[in-house]
Amino acid sequence: AFARGPMDGSRRRTPRGALAVMAKEPDSASGWEVIERPAGLLRRFAFPSYGETRKFLDDLAELSKTTGRYPDIGFGTTYANIMLHAAGDKVTAADSEFAQKVNAFAKPKA
């Protein structure tokens, strides 16, 4: 069963009785938040239009196809939350590299 709430992750909570384990120091250089247990990187992207959200998701799907890595994704018309699960029990350089590639999709093209 689901509790009500937005799908945008902004109000996400752990199950009742479970302890939320938050990384105290976000990975500010990349803009992604480091998540522990299970390890991963999380970031919310906002877009001015559905078209731009769509383009971002398409770029990301292409990256997943070429890398074989499929983050969990939550999105609506003007946002996308990307949760990249670490391959091991810690976030590694390979995970950060993937995150940087995703960042590049979200940047306005010069």
Place this chain on the structure above:
Amino acid sequence: AFARGPMDGSRRRTPRGALAVMAKEPDSASGWEVIERPAGLLRRFAFPSYGETRKFLDDLAELSKTTGRYPDIGFGTTYANIMLHAAGDKVTAADSEFAQKVNAFAKPKA
């Protein structure tokens, strides 16, 4: 900030201090759960492969394009959670109709 947890909605919670308002009677005929305040319809779909998840999401994007209605979506390789927000303060026949069309995408083609 985000609490850790899966993006699949299965552990979704309302904010601390907020009361979770659940519909007691799911809309069993359609397989969707009726959500109140804000009103909407919610359903989780599972798929045997990423390819089928992808196809489902593409079909849904096409439906959104033609109807102008954009649900909030959470997905991973083999699942998709669809939250359809009601246009008004109650779920109406128009909402159920949209939900039925989404159901049709998830059904194996005969």
